[in-house]
Amino acid sequence: MTNSPLTPGIVPSRLPADRIARHFADHTPPLDGHEALVAADRCYFCHDAPCVTACPTSIDIPLFIRQIATGTAESAATTIWTQNILGGMCARVCPTETLCEEVCVREVAEGKPVEIGRLQRFATDTAMARGLHPFVRAASTGKSVAVVGAGPAGLACAHRLAMHGHEVVVYERRAKAGGLNEYGIASYKSTGDFARREVDWLLQIGGITVKTGVELGRDVTLDGLLASHDAVFLGIGLGGVNSLRAPGEDKAGVADAVDFIAELRQTADLTTLPVGRDVVVIGGGMTAVDAAVQSKLLGAENVTIVYRRGQEKMSASGYEQDHATSAGVRIICNAAPVAVHGNGAVREVEFGYMADTPAGLQPTGETFRLKADQVFKAIGQTLTGAPEGATLEGGKIAALPARVWAGGDCTGGGEDLTVTAVAQGRDAAEDIHNVLMGVAG
Amino acid sequence: MANLTTDFIGIKSPNPFWLASAPPTDKEYNVRRAFEAGWGGVVWKTLGSEGPPVVNVNGPRYGAIWGADRRLLGLNNIELITDRPLEVNLREIKSVKRDYKDRAMIVSLMVPCDEESWKAILAHVEETEADGVELNFGCPHGMAERGMGSAVGQVPEYIEMVTRWVKQHSRMPCIVKLTPNISDIRKPAEAAKRGGADAVSLINTINSITSVNLDSFSPEPMIDGKGTHGGYCGPAVKPIALNMVAEIARSRETHGLPISGIGGVTTWRDAAEFMALGAGNVQVCTAAMTYGFKIVQEMISGLSQYLDDKGMTSTADLVGRAVPNVTDWQYLNLNYVTKAQIDQDACIKCGRCYAACEDTSHQAIAMLPGRMFEVMDDECVACNLCVNVCPVENCITMVEMPKGAVDPRTGDAVGDYANWTTHPNNPSVQAAE
Numbered sequence: 001m002t003n004s005p006l007t008p009g010i011v012p013s014r015l016p017a018d019r020i021a022r023h024f025a026d027h028t029p030p031l032d033g034h035e036a037l038v039a040a041d042r043c044y045f046c047h048d049a050p051c052v053t054a055c056p057t058s059i060d061i062p063l064f065i066r067q068i069a070t071g072t073a074e075s076a077a078t079t080i081w082t083q084n085i086l087g088g089m090c091a092r093v094c095p096t097e098t099l100c101e102e103v104c105v106r107e108v109a110e111g112k113p114v115e116i117g118r119l120q121r122f123a124t125d126t127a128m129a130r131g132l133h134p135f136v137r138a139a140s141t142g143k144s145v146a147v148v149g150a151g152p153a154g155l156a157c158a159h160r161l162a163m164h165g166h167e168v169v170v171y172e173r174r175a176k177a178g179g180l181n182e183y184g185i186a187s188y189k190s191t192g193d194f195a196r197r198e199v200d201w202l203l204q205i206g207g208i209t210v211k212t213g214v215e216l217g218r219d220v221t222l223d224g225l226l227a228s229h230d231a232v233f234l235g236i237g238l239g240g241v242n243s244l245r246a247p248g249e250d251k252a253g254v255a256d257a258v259d260f261i262a263e264l265r266q267t268a269d270l271t272t273l274p275v276g277r278d279v280v281v282i283g284g285g286m287t288a289v290d291a292a293v294q295s296k297l298l299g300a301e302n303v304t305i306v307y308r309r310g311q312e313k314m315s316a317s318g319y320e321q322d323h324a325t326s327a328g329v330r331i332i333c334n335a336a337p338v339a340v341h342g343n344g345a346v347r348e349v350e351f352g353y354m355a356d357t358p359a360g361l362q363p364t365g366e367t368f369r370l371k372a373d374q375v376f377k378a379i380g381q382t383l384t385g386a387p388e389g390a391t392l393e394g395g396k397i398a399a400l401p402a403r404v405w406a407g408g409d410c411t412g413g414g415e416d417l418t419v420t421a422v423a424q425g426r427d428a429a430e431d432i433h434n435v436l437m438g439v440a441g
Numbered sequence: 442m443a444n445l446t447t448d449f450i451g452i453k454s455p456n457p458f459w460l461a462s463a464p465p466t467d468k469e470y471n472v473r474r475a476f477e478a479g480w481g482g483v484v485w486k487t488l489g490s491e492g493p494p495v496v497n498v499n500g501p502r503y504g505a506i507w508g509a510d511r512r513l514l515g516l517n518n519i520e521l522i523t524d525r526p527l528e529v530n531l532r533e534i535k536s537v538k539r540d541y542k543d544r545a546m547i548v549s550l551m552v553p554c555d556e557e558s559w560k561a562i563l564a565h566v567e568e569t570e571a572d573g574v575e576l577n578f579g580c581p582h583g584m585a586e587r588g589m590g591s592a593v594g595q596v597p598e599y600i601e602m603v604t605r606w607v608k609q610h611s612r613m614p615c616i617v618k619l620t621p622n623i624s625d626i627r628k629p630a631e632a633a634k635r636g637g638a639d640a641v642s643l644i645n646t647i648n649s650i651t652s653v654n655l656d657s658f659s660p661e662p663m664i665d666g667k668g669t670h671g672g673y674c675g676p677a678v679k680p681i682a683l684n685m686v687a688e689i690a691r692s693r694e695t696h697g698l699p700i701s702g703i704g705g706v707t708t709w710r711d712a713a714e715f716m717a718l719g720a721g722n723v724q725v726c727t728a729a730m731t732y733g734f735k736i737v738q739e740m741i742s743g744l745s746q747y748l749d750d751k752g753m754t755s756t757a758d759l760v761g762r763a764v765p766n767v768t769d770w771q772y773l774n775l776n777y778v779t780k781a782q783i784d785q786d787a788c789i790k791c792g793r794c795y796a797a798c799e800d801t802s803h804q805a806i807a808m809l810p811g812r813m814f815e816v817m818d819d820e821c822v823a824c825n826l827c828v829n830v831c832p833v834e835n836c837i838t839m840v841e842m843p844k845g846a847v848d849p850r851t852g853d854a855v856g857d858y859a860n861w862t863t864h865p866n867n868p869s870v871q872a873a874e
Contacts, residue, residue, distance in 0.1 A: 041509040044832050047792030050812065109789040109833070 005277065005301040010253060010374050012274045014299025020270045023297035027188035028092075028118060036122040039115045040069035044105060051100035051116060056415075056423045057084035061100060061116055068123055077127030078134045080120055085159045085426070086152055088128060088198050089181050090419045091121035092190050095286070097319040099419070128197070133204040138165035140207075143436045146171060146229040148216050151179020152418045153408025154235030155202055156425030157432075161233075162207035164433045169229070170208060173215035179237060180409075181418065183262040186290040187270075188297070215385070222387035226403055231432045234390075234397065234406040235425055238381035238416075244282065248340030249377070257281060257291035257378035264294055276374025279303045280349050282337055283378030284314035289321070291376045292329045303329045304370055308336040308354050308361060338367055346372050383410050405432055443748030444755045445741060447481065449721045450614045450639040450699050452572045454481035454545040457722035457756050458712065458740050461703055462486050462549035462575060462618070465729050467523055469533035476537070478734035479741060482545025484642075484724060487522035487577045488530055490552045490562060495521045495584075501662035504651035504671060515677035516727045517651040519662060519669055521583045522551050527565065535569040547616065551577040551589050554599060556606045563611040573614035576607060576638075578629070579645025581622050581672050591645070594620035597632035604636025616701060619643040619685075621678075626685040630695045641689065642701035642724060644682045646672025675727035679705030683718055687767045690719025707736075709743025716756060717763035771861040778848050778855050779823040779839040781805070781816045787836040788814060794827035794837060802826050819849040 003011045015023070031039060043065040051061045059080050067076035080087035096102075096117040104113035127134075143166045147154045150172035158168045176182050181195040203210070214220055216236060225232045241256040243249060253276065267273045275298040281288045284307035296303045305324065307314055311333045314321060325331060335351040342348065349372045353364040383395055391399035396412040407424030409416045433439075445456040459482035460466050460475055467486040475483060489495060497520055504517040523530055538546045548571045552558040566574055578594030585592040593599045600617060607615050617633035619626060621644040630641050648670050652661040660668025682704025689695045702720030706712050707728040715723050728736055744756070753759055783794070783806075790812040798806040805820035806827065816827075828837045842848060842855050861867055 038510055044791045044793060046790075047796035048808070048812075049792075050790070105789040105791045 003299075005299045008277055008373065010274045010276045013271045014275065014277075015271075017271050020298070024187050024191070024270060026191045027186075030125060031115070031118050031122045036068055036073070036119060039119055040065045042106060043069070043114045046105055050103035050105065051114075054099045054103045055083075056099070056417065056420045057087075057090070057426070058423075059083045059087065059120070061120075064123055065114065065116070065119055068119055073123045073126040074130065074132055074134075076119075076123035077132070080123055081134065083426075084419065084422050085156050085202055086181070086198060086418065086422050087120055088124035088201075089152070089185075089190065089195065090422065091117050091124060092194070093181075093185050094417070094419050095317050095320070098317045128201055133201060135159075135163050135205050137162055137205060137207050140167070141165040141437065143167065143230045144169070144228070145432060145436075146225040146232045147235065148220075148225070148232065149173075149179060149235035149237055149408070149410075150177035150199070150210055150212070151235055151237050151408060151421065152181060153237075153421035153425035153428075154179070154233065155199065156422040157233045157235060157405075157407065157429040158208050158425075159202050159205055160426050160429035161432060162205050164429070164437075166207070166230075166433070166436070168208045170210045171214040171216065171220060171225075172210060172212045173218075175212055177210050177212065179235075183265055184258060184287075185265065186261065186294055187265055188294075216387060217385045222389060222401075222404065230403070230436055232404045233425070233428055233432065234387070234400070234404065234410060235408040235421070236383075236385060236406075237409045239384035240382035241377060242380045242382060244337050244340070244377055244379065246337040246339050248342065248346070249337075249375075251340050251342050251346045252344055253342070253346040253373055254340060254375040254377065257283065257287045257376040258381065260291050260376055261287065261294070264298075270298065273298060275300050276372070277301045278371045279374045279376065280370050280372040281305045281376045281378055282349075283307065283376075283380070284309065284316060284333075285378060285380070286316050286320055287381075288376075288378035289316045289324045289329075291378055293324050293327045295374070295376075296327045296329055300374075302371070304332060305329055306332045306335050306337070306349075306351055306370070308334070309356055310334055313356075335368070336361070336363070340375065341369070346375050348372060349375055381409070386410070403435075443745050443753060445481075445745060445748075447722050447756050449545070449701065450573070450616070452482070452545045452547070452614060453543070454722070455543055456481035456737075456741050457716065457744075458737050459483060459545060459547070459701070459722060459724045460729060461724035461726040462547075462577065463726040463730070464518075464520065465726060465734075468525065468530075469537055472533075472537050473540075475729075475734050475737075476541045476544050479737045480544070480734065481722070482547065482572075484547040484549050484575050485530065485534055485571070487549040487551045487580070488527055488562065488566075489522050490558050491527050491565075494524045494526055497521055497524050498664050500664040502671075504661040505675075506651055506677065513727070513731050514675060515649075515651065515673055516675040516730065517649050517662075517671040517673045518646070519582050519664075519671040522549075522577070522580070527562075531565055531569055534566075534571055538570050538572075545573075546571045547573045547575050549575045549577050549618070551580070551584060554588055554593060554603065556610075559603060559606045560610045563607060563613070567611060567613065571613070573616060573639075574607065574611065575616040575618050575642060576603060577618050577645075578603075579618045579620040579643075581620060581646060581648045582670060591620040591622055594618075594629055594645070595623055597628045600629050600632040601636040604633050604638045608637035614639045616640045616642050618645055618703075620645045621681060621685055621704075622648050626688050627692045627695060630689045630692070630698065634695055634698050638698075640699035640701060640721070641695075642703055643689070644678065644685055644704045646674045647678055647681065649673035674705065675731075676705045676707050676711075679707075679711060683714060686715060686720055687718045687764065690761065690764045691767050707731075709740045709747065712740055713744060713747055713759060714763075716759050717761070718767070719761045719764050721760055722756075773860060774858045775861065775864060776856045776859050778842040778846075780818045780821050780842065781823065781825075781827050781837055782840045783814055783816055783827075783837050784835070785813065787833050789833055789836075790814070791832060793830045793832065797826050797830045821850065 064076040064079040101113035107113035178195040279295040281292040389401040405428040408421035447457040462484040506515040580590035584590035617638040702715030703724040
């Protein structure tokens with residue numbers, strides 16, 4: 001192929017294979033043994049450590065780092081997994097710069113936190129490489145629990161339930177388990193098919209049956225699940241995507257960022273994945289950054305993120321924003337889409353500048369147009385397919401009938417992070433266990 | 442600039458930093474490099490008697506312990522005295538000394554415990570025109586099993602006897618190197634003095650096993666599945682060495698006996714501390730073995746700057762300055778009251794002071810909302826543990842309470858100097874009444 005970043009339209013193979021490979025290699029390479037010891041030495045083993053408080057799963061970080069420092073990374077992994085069974089993925093995708101590492105006392109003191117995320121990855125990778133799975137199932141309780149959705153919340157819930165001796169059936173609408181770990185993470189954050197390997201590793205505990213291609217509301221119903229199981233956990237995520245509400249968004253070349261990210265993750269040979277020359281991403285979160293950066297890495301000439309509010313309001317962290325701009329992505333703030341122009345396919349997107357006033361966002365009246373042959377919408381996802389009987393608040397599940405629990409992005413309260421979903425799935429499992437076994441909560 | 446030129450028992454050197462008798466001083470090649478790097482003197486690695494030289498093991502001869510970032514804190518060795526022929530060493534010593542007349546050249550010696558052996562070796566050394574000899578009564582491994590090294594150093598009568606032979610059969614200044622593997626360092630020092638020694642040097646290495654291999658269950662360093670105790674040195678032994686130097690410096694029997702300080706000297710600051718406690722110069726080994734000969738440049742510049750800052754013009758101004766302040770516990774002022782104080786601006790809120798105080802000391806630090814840590818003066822006994830575990834230098838300090846102020850812990854006003862010898866709880870005081 002002879003395509004280049006300058007080739008018009010949405011085309012594959014804008015860059016040679018070796019550059020694509022380099023672009024999608026591990027964004028944060030793993031620590032080797034020596035680096036891990038040096039990094040672990042920096043931990044002060046704080047009392048009641050702020051990093052633990054900041055971790056949604058409350059991993060005992062000083063303890064696992066001390067275990068690494070004393071040459072027992074496998075024990076460190078056990079410490080991590082006891083709180084967060086998807087600690088391997090979280091080590092890769094957690095925005096540690098806004099969680100544990102943000103509050104590390106060395107970040108406060110020196111502007112250089114202990115590299116908690118990378119150390120966590122070192123521990124979990126080390127133990128997984130040895131094939132260790134340090135959890136065993138309790139004696140069978142005879143109880144059965146349905147878990148809907150094999151994403152982080154569902155998997156964490158399933159593992160904890162299986163550990164307590166329950167039989168678990170996981171129903172997943174997609175072809176593979178993993179949820180956003182498998183379909184929603186930027187490729188350079190989780191290389192080497194790690195999401196699948198981690199699911200396989202998690203299932204080693206036994207007692208968990210995963211049924212893929214089964215969708216709630218289409219293939220099974222909540223009532224049906226309640227009839228065949230003692231309890232149901234819903235970890236169904238957010239299946240819908242917000243629309244631009246701008247004329248022309250149905251034109252060819254306009255797509256959902258989450259679909260692009262998912263397709264990219266499932267494409268074995270990235271030189272075959274088409275991408276535009278002029279890509280516009282609309283939104284201000286991590287999905288926007290992931291779509292934009294990966295477009296650039298595939299060889300798009302111009303990639304622009306456009307966000308309707310000020311930069312400080314972007315939900316993508318400063319670290320993520322820097323990552324985008326250093327990859328060559330331009331970020332325009334305070335502008336909202338007005339119309340998508342083009343004859344059949346998108347050619348330009350028109351934006352209006354916005355002012356953040358006490359009365360809300362107001363157009364200033366000034367507009368501009370960006371050349372675009374591909375537009376990604378990343379302005380938030382919505383809950384779809386919530387079962388009857390669920391009470392929604394703010395578009396998320398807030399209350400459920402008896403014997404039904406929920407966690408992850410489909411519920412409120414979290415920050416739509418993998419690590420939060422894991423915590424919610426784990427805690428729901430404990431709650432389910434207590435209820436099923438008649439333990440006072 | 443302060444003058445670092447040192448006159449130690451009549452031996453002059455451009456600075457007080459000598460390399461100790463050890464692997465770095467085993468041959469001409471190393472010693473010439475050391476002198477080029479700026480070392481003031483060397484104590485040539487210990488020579489034995491004529492005849493077939495000793496042999497060393499052919500597996501690892503060093504073991505170590507490390508601190509954070511694998512910083513070497515302690516080194517142990519099972520190497521013996523020089524394993525090169527006596528005549529080669531003597532030839533090289535003479536050659537180097539001829540080219541570096543301004544540097545101190547001391548020759549370390551260890552021969553069997555009979556007068557003839559000592560007389561013979563001394564005659565050879567005199568021919569090299571070396572500046573002095575150091576008697577190795579210290580090495581705790583290998584040679585001690587053959588009745589030499591620390592086997593001599595542990596028996597004051599032997600020390601005195603051999604020292605006397607050396608002074609009798611040689612015109613050279615004689616330094617007696619002491620082993621720390623004894624219960625009271627003053628006894629061998631007194632024996633050396635009685636025998637006529639011009640100085641003592643200390644400490645030699647400490648008997649040690651640095652680690653155990655938990656796969657092979659062998660002490661390290663491991664030789665074919667076995668290990669043996671070796672001599673321990675490096676930064677970890679400095680506190681032990683400082684105490685022993687101070688004991689000799691302040692003892693009535695040995696006060697004034699020149700001391701060459703050895704034991705974990707790694708920076709100019711370590712050297713200054715040894716000298717303040719009475720050492721006329723210092724000998725270095727592990728630091729050079731860890732970082733190479735170049736470190737002497739920092740030692741020279743650092744000591745010069747310190748002496749300048751203190752208004753001292755020579756090392757002699759520093760030597761012994763701390764000796765009068767080394768005392769016995771019973772004379773410490775029990776009315777000296779301090780309280781820990783945490784600098785909230787410097788605090789990084791790690792909470793280590795809190796954990797240490799709460800779990801292992803006097804529950805005198807409060808953890809307040811916002812991870813603010815505050816000393817409770819009514820509980821603080823001023824133990825200093827919080828200062829020691831705090832990762833930020835000078836964040837926690839001990840603040841002296843002024844005379845007359847009421848210590849909220851005891852309710853007593855801070856009084857004048859008073860020590861244990863007059864304290865009402867001291868049974869011997871009551872017995873005297």
